[in-house]
Amino acid sequence: MLPFAERSAGSDVIGGAINGSGTLLVRATRVGTDSFLAQVVRHVEDARALKPGILHLVDRVLRVYTPAVLIVAALALTVWLLGSWLIDGEPNGRRAVFAGLGVLVMGYPCAVGIAAPLAIVRAAGEAADLGIIMRTGEAFQAFGSVRTMLLDKTGTLTQGRPGVREIEALVDEEELLALAGAAESSSQHPLARAVVNAAHDRGMDLPAASQFESVTGLGVRAQVLDRQVLVGRPGFLTEQGIDLQRIAPHVDRLEATGRTVVIVAADGEPLGLIALGDALRPDAAAAIAQLKQTGIVPVLVTGDNERAARHVAAQLGIEDVRAGVLPEGKAEIVREFQQGGQRVGFVGDGINDAPALMQADVGIAMGGGTDIAVESADVIVVRDELGAVLTARQLSRSSYRRTRQNVALAFLFNGVGIPLATTGLVYPVWAMVAMAASVTAIFVNSIGRRPSLLFDAISSVGRQPSDDVDAAAAPAAREAAPAHAARR
Numbered sequence: 001m002l003p004f005a006e007r008s009a010g011s012d013v014i015g016g017a018i019n020g021s022g023t024l025l026v027r028a029t030r031v032g033t034d035s036f037l038a039q040v041v042r043h044v045e046d047a048r049a050l051k052p053g054i055l056h057l058v059d060r061v062l063r064v065y066t067p068a069v070l071i072v073a074a075l076a077l078t079v080w081l082l083g084s085w086l087i088d089g090e091p092n093g094r095r096a097v098f099a100g101l102g103v104l105v106m107g108y109p110c111a112v113g114i115a116a117p118l119a120i121v122r123a124a125g126e127a128a129d130l131g132i133i134m135r136t137g138e139a140f141q142a143f144g145s146v147r148t149m150l151l152d153k154t155g156t157l158t159q160g161r162p163g164v165r166e167i168e169a170l171v172d173e174e175e176l177l178a179l180a181g182a183a184e185s186s187s188q189h190p191l192a193r194a195v196v197n198a199a200h201d202r203g204m205d206l207p208a209a210s211q212f213e214s215v216t217g218l219g220v221r222a223q224v225l226d227r228q229v230l231v232g233r234p235g236f237l238t239e240q241g242i243d244l245q246r247i248a249p250h251v252d253r254l255e256a257t258g259r260t261v262v263i264v265a266a267d268g269e270p271l272g273l274i275a276l277g278d279a280l281r282p283d284a285a286a287a288i289a290q291l292k293q294t295g296i297v298p299v300l301v302t303g304d305n306e307r308a309a310r311h312v313a314a315q316l317g318i319e320d321v322r323a324g325v326l327p328e329g330k331a332e333i334v335r336e337f338q339q340g341g342q343r344v345g346f347v348g349d350g351i352n353d354a355p356a357l358m359q360a361d362v363g364i365a366m367g368g369g370t371d372i373a374v375e376s377a378d379v380i381v382v383r384d385e386l387g388a389v390l391t392a393r394q395l396s397r398s399s400y401r402r403t404r405q406n407v408a409l410a411f412l413f414n415g416v417g418i419p420l421a422t423t424g425l426v427y428p429v430w431a432m433v434a435m436a437a438s439v440t441a442i443f444v445n446s447i448g449r450r451p452s453l454l455f456d457a458i459s460s461v462g463r464q465p466s467d468d469v470d471a472a473a474a475p476a477a478r479e480a481a482p483a484h485a486a487r488r
Helices: 036-049 053-088 093-106 110-129 137-145 153-157 173-184 190-201 234-239 248-256 284-293 306-316 327-338 351-359 371-376 388-422 428-447 452-459 465-483
Strands: 132-134 148-151 163-169 209-215 219-224 227-232 260-266 269-277 297-301 320-322 344-348 362-366 379-381
Touching: 053 093, 053 110, 053 388, 093 388, 093 428, 110 132, 110 388, 110 428, 132 388, 137 362, 137 388, 148 153, 148 327, 153 190, 153 297, 153 306, 153 344, 163 173, 163 190, 163 248, 173 190, 173 209, 173 219, 173 227, 173 260, 173 269, 190 260, 190 269, 227 234, 234 260, 248 260, 248 269, 248 306, 284 297, 284 306, 284 388, 297 306, 297 327, 306 320, 327 344, 327 351, 344 351, 351 362, 351 371, 362 371, 379 388, 388 428
Parallel strands: 148 297, 148 344, 297 320, 344 362, 362 379
Antiparallel strands: 132 379, 163 269, 209 219, 219 227, 227 260, 260 269
């Protein structure tokens, strides 16, 4: 049975999602090339077009290789004609022609030209089948050498659906929640939405807020019912001159249990606090353990408070924790590790993760994240599983290894074949057979453990290109739909 994701009025659903029960009215906001499926197909095609470093090396070699083969072929023809004439008194045209043609056939750059792209196309298709989109060619080469993986907390290690767990009010609890919900109603931060949803769940009609201002990573301020309301981190309210001594013990107690605490104040006086919590992803602990087994050091990077971050890290076995980090600070931490000569990966899903995703050697965006995070990443995990990050890395390593093997095979065939052809002892037809064998060997090596792809390629001969694109996109769509299935 496919897993379900809860959706309510105003939530986004993806084309192809299955409604579990009841009736559902959906408004199409993106069609055609703007749809999610079309974007998946475009990202796959982009990954095939972009080149990792090894392809740039092959291109540089080919710029020299092709003229060199032509020169060698001309020299082989000339040397045999002149040499045989000088030695025997009669030019050996047959052997000279065989030498020239043999070098041209043996040196044909087909095998070299397809060696790397074929492995990359194969890996891009396999990744799409598994719900992983490799958006850049560099991701194929760099991901396998990543040794430090920075992970955001909310939405990456946790499910990204925080909820209000406890409320400690110095005034009426309903008043506290109403003021906090009204002030947070204009914010799109997951914690803000959790406060607003808690108020709605209690059937409260939130008053209108004006003069709203969000201080990124810290909190919000707004005017609600002619009162100046502040909602945010304890440190943020302290900076605003709010005395938190009365509720400091509650803050310490809740943060020690892993809660994220926001303070609510109005007109310079604290009204209480709201403790929020977010469940860990079911596969988070196993994914972190696998990362460590492969020699990758996980680092938790979050804007949350130190104690809450340490609590989550302890549950997952992460030793290096960077807490209380502002959005721009995440990119700075990535640079800090890179300056030590390490290749760094970053996994995130939010708007504030975009700078770090761009800065990292490999940025991985969880597919349920914001558009800007997805566009900033090198790798997109469409399915809602943290373990897919390991799968993406394994694909990167295997594809890069296969690419190097293909390039080595191509140059081995040509490196042995061209000198043999210059002897004039190789019939051109056998040179053609040798080149066909080299291309076949590269193709077989590229398909790896899936020989069925050979038969798929044969059966696709004569099929319209659009049919191939649809067939390639279908597995990704099937992976995407369960994570975004809608039900009421």
